[in-house]
Amino acid sequence: MATEILMPALSPTMEEGTLAKWLVKEGDTVSSGDILAEIETDKATMEFEAVDEGTIGKILVAEGTEGVKVNSPIAVLLEEGEDASAVEDAAPAGGGGDEAKPAADEPRGKAPEKAPARVAEEEPTPKSKASPDWPEGTEMVTQTVREALRDAMSEEMRRDESVFIMGEEVAEYNGAYKITQGMLDEFGARRVIDTPITEHGFAGIGVGAAFGGLRPIVEFMTFNFAMQAIDQIINSAAKTLYMSGGQMGAPMVFRGPNGAAARVGAQHSQDYAAWYASIPGLKVVMPYSASDAKGLMKTAIRDPNPVIFLENEILYGKSFEVPKLDDFTVPFGKARIWREGSDVTIVSWGIGMTYALEAAGKLAADGIEAEVIDLRTLRPCDYETVLASVMKTNRCVLVEEGFPVASFSDHMASTIMQRAFDYLDAPVVTCTGKDVPMPYAANLEKLALVTTDEVVEAVRSVTYK
Amino acid sequence: MAARKTTAKAKPNVSAEELLGYYKDMLLIRRFEEKAGQLYGMGLIGGFCHLYIGQEAVVVGLEAAAKPGDKRITSYRDHGHMLACGMDPKGVMAELTGREGGYSKGKGGSMHMFSKEKDFYGGHGIVAAQVPLGAGLAFSDKYKGNDNVTFIYFGDGAANQGQVYETYNMAEIWDLPAIFVIENNQYAMGTSTKRSTRSPSYWERGAAYGIEGEEVDGMDVLAVKDAGDRAVAYCRAGKGPYILEIKTYRYRGHSMSDPAKYRTRDEVQKMREERDAIEMIRQLLLTGDHATEDDLKAVDKEVKDIVNESAEFAKESPEPALEELWTDIYADEVPQETA
Ligand SMILES: Cc1ncc(C[n+]2csc(CCOP(=O)(O)OP(=O)(O)O)c2C)c(N)n1
Numbered sequence: 007m008a009t010e011i012l013m014p015a016l017s018p019t020m021e022e023g024t025l026a027k028w029l030v031k032e033g034d035t036v037s038s039g040d041i042l043a044e045i046e047t048d049k050a051t052m053e054f055e056a057v058d059e060g061t062i063g064k065i066l067v068a069e070g071t072e073g074v075k076v077n078s079p080i081a082v083l084l085e086e087g088e089d090a091s092a093v094e095d096a097a098p099a100g101g102g103g104d105e106a107k108p109a110a111d112e113p114r115g116k117a118p119e120k121a122p123a124r125v126a127e128e129e130p131t132p133k134s135k136a137s138p139d140w141p142e143g144t145e146m147v148t149q150t151v152r153e154a155l156r157d158a159m160s161e162e163m164r165r166d167e168s169v170f171i172m173g174e175e176v177a178e179y180n181g182a183y184k185i186t187q188g189m190l191d192e193f194g195a196r197r198v199i200d201t202p203i204t205e206h207g208f209a210g211i212g213v214g215a216a217f218g219g220l221r222p223i224v225e226f227m228t229f230n231f232a233m234q235a236i237d238q239i240i241n242s243a244a245k246t247l248y249m250s251g252g253q254m255g256a257p258m259v260f261r262g263p264n265g266a267a268a269r270v271g272a273q274h275s276q277d278y279a280a281w282y283a284s285i286p287g288l289k290v291v292m293p294y295s296a297s298d299a300k301g302l303m304k305t306a307i308r309d310p311n312p313v314i315f316l317e318n319e320i321l322y323g324k325s326f327e328v329p330k331l332d333d334f335t336v337p338f339g340k341a342r343i344w345r346e347g348s349d350v351t352i353v354s355w356g357i358g359m360t361y362a363l364e365a366a367g368k369l370a371a372d373g374i375e376a377e378v379i380d381l382r383t384l385r386p387c388d389y390e391t392v393l394a395s396v397m398k399t400n401r402c403v404l405v406e407e408g409f410p411v412a413s414f415s416d417h418m419a420s421t422i423m424q425r426a427f428d429y430l431d432a433p434v435v436t437c438t439g440k441d442v443p444m445p446y447a448a449n450l451e452k453l454a455l456v457t458t459d460e461v462v463e464a465v466r467s468v469t470y471k
Numbered sequence: 472m473a474a475r476k477t478t479a480k481a482k483p484n485v486s487a488e489e490l491l492g493y494y495k496d497m498l499l500i501r502r503f504e505e506k507a508g509q510l511y512g513m514g515l516i517g518g519f520c521h522l523y524i525g526q527e528a529v530v531v532g533l534e535a536a537a538k539p540g541d542k543r544i545t546s547y548r549d550h551g552h553m554l555a556c557g558m559d560p561k562g563v564m565a566e567l568t569g570r571e572g573g574y575s576k577g578k579g580g581s582m583h584m585f586s587k588e589k590d591f592y593g594g595h596g597i598v599a600a601q602v603p604l605g606a607g608l609a610f611s612d613k614y615k616g617n618d619n620v621t622f623i624y625f626g627d628g629a630a631n632q633g634q635v636y637e638t639y640n641m642a643e644i645w646d647l648p649a650i651f652v653i654e655n656n657q658y659a660m661g662t663s664t665k666r667s668t669r670s671p672s673y674w675e676r677g678a679a680y681g682i683e684g685e686e687v688d689g690m691d692v693l694a695v696k697d698a699g700d701r702a703v704a705y706c707r708a709g710k711g712p713y714i715l716e717i718k719t720y721r722y723r724g725h726s727m728s729d730p731a732k733y734r735t736r737d738e739v740q741k742m743r744e745e746r747d748a749i750e751m752i753r754q755l756l757l758t759g760d761h762a763t764e765d766d767l768k769a770v771d772k773e774v775k776d777i778v779n780e781s782a783e784f785a786k787e788s789p790e791p792a793l794e795e796l797w798t799d800i801y802a803d804e805v806p807q808e809t810a
C-alpha cells in the first residue's frame with residue numbers, strides 16, 4: 007500500500023512550517039535515513055529523513071510552500087512493485103488527510119477544561135485536629151532531641167531491614183552533630199554508610215536506591231549542602247511518582263540540621279523550610295520537641311514518599327519529655343497546641359517555637375493569653391487547627407527564622423485571609439528572619455534573627471494592648 | 472599526557488634572603504593561627520574556625536611563584552592564604568572577631584573574607600564551590616588577554632565533588648590559565664583519603680581530561696616553589712590548566728570543635744617532629760650558615776609582635792554599626808521592600 011509522508015513536527019513548539027526544498031523527486035527510490043527535504047520550523051531549518059524505503063510516487067506539496075501544517079501529507083511513498091497508479095488510492099493533498107489527524111490541527115487556544123477541585127468543598131467551620139499524642143498516664147523519660155532522633159532511626163532500622171542511612175561522617179565519626187552516635191556499632195557498615203563529600207551524587211544514589219525498593223535515610227551534614235543536591239531532591243525524588251503515573255516513587259528521608267546555628271555565617275545559616283514546602287511531592291517536617299522529633303522521624307521513615315526532615319542544631323541539645331512507648335509515632339499533618347489562650351494565636355514550628363513560647367510566657371505576665379500552635383509538619387499542614395484557633399482569638403502572629411519574602415508564614419497568612427477573613431480583628435503579622443544574608447558579627451547576627459521581643463511586639467500590635 | 476611526579480628534593484641553591492623570607496612568612500601563619508585558636512577559646516571568635524597549622528609551606532611556596540595580578544581563591548581554611556598573599560593580619564584577625572576593622576566589616580567571618588586589592592577571591596564555605604569560581608577568574612583573565620594565572624585551592628575531600636570534574640573539562644578545552652592546587656592533607660573532616668577514594672593520586676585524575684600535573688611534597692616549601700614555578704610558566708604560556716597535588720598535613724582538628732579521634736596522636740606527632748616545614752627551613756638556615764640563632768630569634772620576635780598587634784586590633788575594633796545589617800545586599804544599595 008502506498009503510504010503518505012506527513013509533514014513532521016521538528017520542534018516541541020512547531021505547529022506548521024515551510025517546505026523549503028525537496029531533495030528527492032518523483033520516481034526516486036529512497037531508503038530509511040535518506041534526506042527527503044529541508045523544512046523550516048519556527049526555530050531552524052531541519053533536514054527531514056525518510057523512515058521507510060520505497061519510491062517517491064508523488065510530491066503533494068511543492069517546495070517553497072509556507073504554512074504547511076504538521077501531520078498533513080506532503081508526498082506519497084510507493085512500496086516495491088507498486089506503480090504510480092497506486093497514488094490515486096492515497097488521499098489527495100489537502101483532502102481527507104487533514105481530517106484523519108484532527109488533533110494536530112486543533113487550535114491551542116481552545117478553553118481548557120477546568121481543573122477539578124482537589125478535595126470536596128472545605129468544611130465551613132474548621133475543627134482543630136490537635137489531640138494528645140500519647141495516652142494520659144504514660145511514663146515519660148527525659149531526652150534530648152539528638153537522642154530522640156537517633157532512637158527513632160535505630161528503632162526503625164531494627165524494624166525494617168530495608169532502612170539504611172548514608173551521608174558524610176555518619177558512620178565512623180558518629181555523625182558531624184552526633185545524631186548517628188553508636189549506629190555503626192549496632193548496624194554495621196552495610197547499613198550505616200559514610201559517603202565522600204559528593205552531595206549531588208549520594209542524594210541521587212539514595213533516590214535510586216529508593217526506586218529499587220530500599221528505604222534510604224540521606225543525611226546532609228547541614229541542609230545548606232543539600233543545595234548541591236537539590237536537583238535530585240526536587241526533580242528526581244519529588245516528581246517521579248507523578249511522572250510515572252504512580253508506578254514508582256522515592257520512599258525516603260532527607261534529613262539534617264537546617265537554619266542558623268551560631269555565628270557560622272551566610273553560607274551555613276539558611277532556613278529552607280519555605281523552599282521545600284513549596285514542592286508538591288515532598289513532605290516537609292520540622293519538629294521542635296524531642297517527642298515530636300522521635301515520633302515524626304518514625305513516621306517519616308515509614309512514609310511512602312520523599313520526606314524532608316528539617317532539624318536544628320541549636321535544638322539538638324535541648325531536653326524534653328518523651329513518652330516511653332514501644333512504638334511511638336506522631337502523624338503528619340496534625341498540629342500541636344502547646345498552650346491554650348483566647349487573646350491571640352501564635353503559630354510557629356521548629357526553632358521558631360522557642361520564640362513563640364517565650365513570648366507567650368512574657369505576654370501572660372501582662373495578662374495577654376496567647377494560644378501557641380506548633381505546626382510540626384508544613385506539608386501536609388494542619389490548617390484546620392490554625393483556622394479554628396484564629397476563629398476563636400481573631401488574631402494571629404506567625405513566627406519563623408526563614409527569610410520574609412515568600413515565607414511559609416506568608417502562605418499561612420494568605421490561607422487565613424482566604425478562609426477566616428471575617429473573623430480577623432487585626433491583620434495577620436509575620437515575624438521572620440530579616441531580609442539579609444546571615445552576618446557573622448555577633449551583634450548583627452542577633453539582629454538578623456527573629457527575636458522574642460519582636461513576637462511580643464507583634465502580639466501587642468494585633469491585640470492593641 | 473606528560474604528567475610527571477617530582478620526588479627529588481629541591482636543592483638549597485636559594486639565597487639566604489629568600490629562605491629567611493619563607494621562614495618568616497610561614498612562621499607568621501603559624502603564630503597567627505595559634506593566636507586565633509586562643510581567641511576562639513576565649514570566646515572572641517565564634518562559629519567555625521579552621522586552622523592552617525601544618526600546611527604553611529603550601530601557600531608560602533606558591534605565593535613565591537606568583538606575580539602581581541595573579542589571583543587566588545580557596546575554601547573556608549583560608550587564613551594562611553590571606554596572610555601569604557599580603558593581606559593585613561589586623562584586618563584578617565578583626566574579621567575573625569567579627570569587627571568593623573575586618574576585611575568584610577565583620578559580616579563574613581573566618582570562612583568568608585575577600586580582598587580585591589590583593590586579588591584574593593575568598594573564603595568559600597561550600598566544599599568545592601570555589602573550583603568553578605576559580606576557573607571563572609582564569610576565564611576572565613584569558614578573555615582580557617593578559618597573562619595572569621589563578622591559583623585554585625581545594626582539599627582532598629573537595630576533590631571528589633562533581634563540579635571539580637566539570638571544571639577540569641572546561642578549563643582544558645578552553646585552555647584556561649588555572650592552577651588547580653589540591654591541598655591533600657589526607658583528611659576531609661574525619662574521613663581519610665583511604666576511605667573516600669580508590670584513586671588516591673588526585674593529580675592523575677587530570678589525565679582523563681588531558682590536564683598536566685604533578686605531585687608535590689607540601690612539607691618542603693622549596694619543592695612547592697619549584698612546582699609552582701613550573702605550573703605558572705605553563706599556564707602563562709597559554710598552554711592551559713595545570714594540577715598540583717600538594718601532600719601536606721594539618722596538625723589541628725578540622726575545626727575548633729573536632730576531637731580528631733580518627734587518627735592517632737602518634738601520627739600527628741610524627742609529622743610534626745619529622746616533617747615540619749618551618750623546622751626544615753630553620754635547619755637549612757642554620758646549617759647553611761645563612762642565619763644565626765639570634766637572627767632567627769629576631770624574626771620570631773618580629774612575627775610575634777605582628778600577631779599580638781593584630782589580636783589587639785581585633786579586640787579593640789568596634790562591632791559593626793547596626794546599620795551594616797542592611798548594607799551590601801545589592802550593589803546599588805536599593806534594599807528590597809519587604810513589609
Ligand atoms: C558541600 C559541602 N558539604 C559538606 C560540607 C561540610 N564540610 C566542611 S569542610 C569538610 C571537609 C572538607 O575536606 P577537604 O576538602 O579535604 O578540606 P580540608 O578541610 O582538609 O582543608 C566538610 C565535609 C561543606 N562545607 N560543604
Ligand SMILES: [Mg+2]
Binds near residue numbers: 627655
Ligand atoms: Mg583535606
